[in-house]
Amino acid sequence: MQLGREHWERAFSVLERAFSLNKACSIKDMKNTFQLVRNIIPPLTTKKHKGQDGRIGIVGGCQEYTGAPYFAAISALKVGADLSHVFCTQEAAPVIKSYSPELIVHPVLDSPDAVQDVEKWLPRLHALVVGPGLGRDDGLLRNVKGILEASKARDVPVVIDADGLWLIAEQPALIQGYQKAVLTPNHAEFRRLSEAVLRDPLDSSDPHGAVLRLSQALGNVTVVRKGERDVISDGRQVLECSQEGSSRRCGGQGDLLSGSLGVLVHWALLAGPEKTDGFSPLLVAAFGACSLTRQCSHQAFQKHGRSTTTTDMVAEVGPAFARLFES
Numbered sequence: 001m002q003l004g005r006e007h008w009e010r011a012f013s014v015l016e017r018a019f020s021l022n023k024a025c026s027i028k029d030m031k032n033t034f035q036l037v038r039n040i041i042p043p044l045t046t047k048k049h050k051g052q053d054g055r056i057g058i059v060g061g062c063q064e065y066t067g068a069p070y071f072a073a074i075s076a077l078k079v080g081a082d083l084s085h086v087f088c089t090q091e092a093a094p095v096i097k098s099y100s101p102e103l104i105v106h107p108v109l110d111s112p113d114a115v116q117d118v119e120k121w122l123p124r125l126h127a128l129v130v131g132p133g134l135g136r137d138d139g140l141l142r143n144v145k146g147i148l149e150a151s152k153a154r155d156v157p158v159v160i161d162a163d164g165l166w167l168i169a170e171q172p173a174l175i176q177g178y179q180k181a182v183l184t185p186n187h188a189e190f191r192r193l194s195e196a197v198l199r200d201p202l203d204s205s206d207p208h209g210a211v212l213r214l215s216q217a218l219g220n221v222t223v224v225r226k227g228e229r230d231v232i233s234d235g236r237q238v239l240e241c242s243q244e245g246s247s248r249r250c251g252g253q254g255d256l257l258s259g260s261l262g263v264l265v266h267w268a269l270l271a272g273p274e275k276t277d278g279f280s281p282l283l284v285a286a287f288g289a290c291s292l293t294r295q296c297s298h299q300a301f302q303k304h305g306r307s308t309t310t311t312d313m314v315a316e317v318g319p320a321f322a323r324l325f326e327s
């Protein structure tokens with residue numbers, strides 16, 4: 001299909017808004033970063049079997065929070081994963097199952113055998129997203145510590161979000177130097193993490209530097225600081241994503257981001273650095289998830305305005321993905 005001038009002008013302005021690398025970057029660089037995300041997306045063919053495009057696990061879901069793991073898990077499927085597992089507490093499981101028949105739900109997180117119960121699934125999972133709706137119960141966090149250690153031992157990529165970041169702020173050594181980890185803190189989580197790791201009050205005058213320093217202090221773990229602009233760093237490079245989103249700040253948008261990122265991390269690592277042109281695959285995956293989440297927010301807000309909720313954004317994942325990465 002021939003794309004018209006208007007399409008390219010619109011795409012160009014999206015790219016301009018969406019990308020900057022350490023403040024200095026050319027238009028070519030901007031186009032390239034979206035192109036790098038496109039490069040990691042596996043083609044849809046008739047030759048694949050179920051599971052090949054992603055088997056993602058979400059660790060979270062407790063008495064108080066059932067929406068967060070649902071949003072993360074359903075977003076992973078909508079981005080293009082084949083199977084999405086949720087490992088949650090016993091009482092959260094029937095609730096999460098009832099939201100969607102598409103999710104595989106394991107009521108194991110508060111069992112005495114939680115670590116073994118999750119560990120036996122690890123060889124079949126491509127990435128874990130740890131934290132959405134986990135809560136801060138000491139017993140659950142002890143189990144999650146064991147799950148993280150088992151994931152590292154098996155080289156499983158992990159995205160750590162929400163209450164998973166509470167655990168990392170308490171015990172940064174758990175993730176120190178693990179090259180297949182991405183942390184996705186919001187405003188409060190970033191402050192907590194940064195002050196715990198760097199043992200200094202957060203310098204709010206230098207948002208790029210603050211993310212760079214945290215990533216370096218954690219041994220080049222990739223950090224995505226969400227906010228008005230998302231700042232992403234692997235301790236070597238800094239990317240900023242300011243794709244147009246919306247002014248709605250309803251809960252759950254970060255869960256959509258972390259679930260999407262679980263899939264993109266798997267795709268990026270599978271594609272390898274030759275497809276990401278010298279950028280770390282995890283940086284490219286993170287840029288993809290940030291721009292996708294913000295585009296979902298933008299599209300949902302255009303339809304629903306102030307009443308926009310995360311469910312409306314989930315419905316936009318397919319169209320937003322196609323618009324950003326497949327047009």
Ligand SMILES: NC(=O)C1=CN([C@@H]2O[C@H](COP(=O)(O)OP(=O)(O)OC[C@H]3O[C@@H](n4cnc5c(N)ncnc54)[C@H](O)[C@@H]3O)[C@@H](O)[C@H]2O)[C@@H](O)CC1
Nearest residue numbers: 065066067068131132133134135162163187188251252255
């Ligand atoms: N439907 C659900 O089940 C949801 C559950 N959630 C879960 O709720 C738990 C707690 O997550 P929270 O994100 O509330 O974490 P926290 O309990 O650390 O709270 C963060 C606080 O920071 C404030 N804040 C956020 N952005 C700010 C900014 N820019 N400036 C100043 N203050 C700011 C928020 O109002 C909130 O009070 C997690 O397990 C999370 O996954 C959320 O994901 C939202 C949806």
Ligand SMILES: Nc1ncnc2c1ncn2[C@@H]1O[C@H](COP(=O)(O)OP(=O)(O)OP(=O)(O)O)[C@@H](O)[C@H]1O
Nearest residue numbers: 186187226227228230245251252253254255293294
């Ligand atoms: N002020 C803002 N303007 C535009 N987009 C924003 C703003 N703050 C956050 N976002 C976007 O909203 C999404 C979620 O970020 P947020 O900081 O709300 O995460 P969160 O608090 O973890 O969400 P959740 O409620 O799922 O836990 C990200 O894509 C981020 O880019």
Ligand SMILES: [Mg+2]
Nearest residue numbers: 162186254255
């Ligand atoms: Mg969150």
